[in-house]
Amino acid sequence: xxxxxxxxxxxxxxxxxxxxxxxxxxxxxxxxxxxxxxxxxxxxxxxxxxxxxxxxxxxxxxxxxxxxxxxxxxxxxxxxxxxxxxxxxxxxxxxxxxxxxxxxxxxxxxxxxxxxxxxxxxxxxxx
Numbered sequence: 001x002x003x004x005x006x007x008x009x010x011x012x013x014x015x016x017x018x019x020x021x022x023x024x025x026x027x028x029x030x031x032x033x034x035x036x037x038x039x040x041x042x043x044x045x046x047x048x049x050x051x052x053x054x055x056x057x058x059x060x061x062x063x064x065x066x067x068x069x070x071x072x073x074x075x076x077x078x079x080x081x082x083x084x085x086x087x088x089x090x091x092x093x094x095x096x097x098x099x100x101x102x103x104x105x106x107x108x109x110x111x112x113x114x115x116x117x118x119x120x121x122x123x124x125x126x127x
Contacts, residue, residue: 031056036078038086050086053122054078063116077107
């Protein structure tokens with residue numbers, strides 16, 4: 001059996017069993033969520049948009065099930081945090097990604113009822 005084929009078979013078995021190759025978190029631990037958006041005031045006085053790509057990484061199976069079922073609540077909480085970040089944003093200034101990250105993680109823990117899910121930030125963009 002060739003090396004490429006055996007690697008593909010191991011990966012397929014790991015995917016079927018729900019475990020990663022390295023023995024760490026399951027392959028399906030990542031839960032993508034809709035992009036959170038907020039209206040902001042741009043430097044020229046016109047309205048703009050801030051978008052934040054988010055997802056959650058949950059290794060614990062029970063908490064992952066809860067997170068998957070809580071997607072609408074997580075999305076609403078993230079939109080509220082991004083709205084608050086947009087209100088705090090001075091025209092022409094970059095977003096405070098550190099504050100945003102902490103606030104989104106706190107919202108994740110609050111919605112799920114306990115810590116254990118790790119918030120993953122994607123692109124934070126202001127246009």
